[in-house]
Amino acid sequence: MTGVRLHNVEKAFGAVKVxxxxSIDVPKGAxxxxxxxxxxxxxxxxxxIAGLEETTGGKIEIEGRDVTHEEPAHRGVAMVFQNYALYPHLSVFENMAFSLRLARAKGxxxxxxVHAAAEILKMGDQxxxxxxxxxxxxxxxxAIGRAIVREPKVFLFDEPLSNLDAExxxxMRLELARLHREIGATMIYVTHDQVEAMTLADKIFVLKSGYVQQAGAPLHLYDDPDNQFVAGFIGSPAxxxxxxxxxxxxxxxxxxxxDGQENVTLGAKTTGPGLADGTPVMIGIRPECxxxxxTGLSATVEMSEELGGVSYLHTRLAGGRPLVVERRGIREMLEGRVIHLTANPADIMVFDPDGRRLR
Structure with missing residues (x-):
């Protein structure tokens, strides 16, 4: 069953459409x-989806029910914000209980x-x-506990980890993944951090300029992107x-x-239908590939980023284009040296001048 379904949804602020x-389907429980x-x-x-912005066009369904014009409180959703939005004068218990008291729930x-949510979140002693x-x-x-006690059909997270330090x-990513396994609810999470997306998601929706570029499982998007934008956005380093x-x-x-490698040719595992000799294309190669x-691509090493078990060579091709190379188990210092690189044809992706993937 679908948890959340959007049909031809549009949003405009005045004359500006964002x-x-x-049209997307968010699986129930995913x-x-x-x-x-x-x-x-x-x-x-x-x-x-939360009802905090009106739709300009289209329809929003939650578990098969049209909620496009319903008030936020009636949609069966709970939202966790980036800034926590806690009441400073209330205890943890009262913050979690606030929505239940508004609904006149019994003591x-x-x-x-509240105690059940605190147990899930390991906050019972706080x-x-x-x-x-x-x-x-x-x-x-x-803030998450306050959402849990409402027992919503859908949890909505708007960049909830942005204010936290890296460690x-x-x-918290691990705890969110554990929380999802324990309660099995539909969760939709917004982030600009593709590492968070890759590590948390069952399904990723990649957006650009108000359009969904591609949707699918994290490794599917990594291995088989539809266009140059998705290929460059999913994966770190890019x-x-x-x-x-x-x-x-x-x-x-x-x-x-x-370009700039006159004596180098590379083979890519695609037939490139309709591409005549001389046609400009963009090739994509991940650093680990x-x-x-x-002999091969000639690149000058500018810096080595040593991270312990893995290192990244930041190089520059003839013509000035940057190229990042991943190395494992090798600590030879190469700054200033010219190295040659190649890749297996199956690991080279090809994109047409409009950024579409050629398969």
């Missing part, structure tokens, strides 16, 4: 993530639900404290892109010559 004809750069419309889309019910006495991660747990973000020209085809492979070779 969401364009979006952890789905809206990801994209700042200004792509992901938070606006989340707020439309025994409130106590049961219920008497005020928000000022808590760490950032604990405050975020309280705490990793810890995919390398090199302008090239078609010079022929052989054995089911497209043969290309990278580049291998040292006696």
């Amino acid at each position: 969401i364009h004809d979006v 952890f789905s993530v809206f990801v994209g750069p700042s200004g792509c419309g992901k938070s606006t889309l989340l707020r439309m 025994a019910v409130i106590k049961e639900k 219920l008497d404290k005020k928000p000022s006495q808590l760490s950032g991660g604990q405050r975020q747990r309280v 705490l973000r990793v810890q 995919m390398n892109f090199i302008p090239a020209k078609v010079v022929g085809q052989a054995e089911g492979r497209l043969i290309v010559r990278p 580049l291998n040292p070779a006696e």
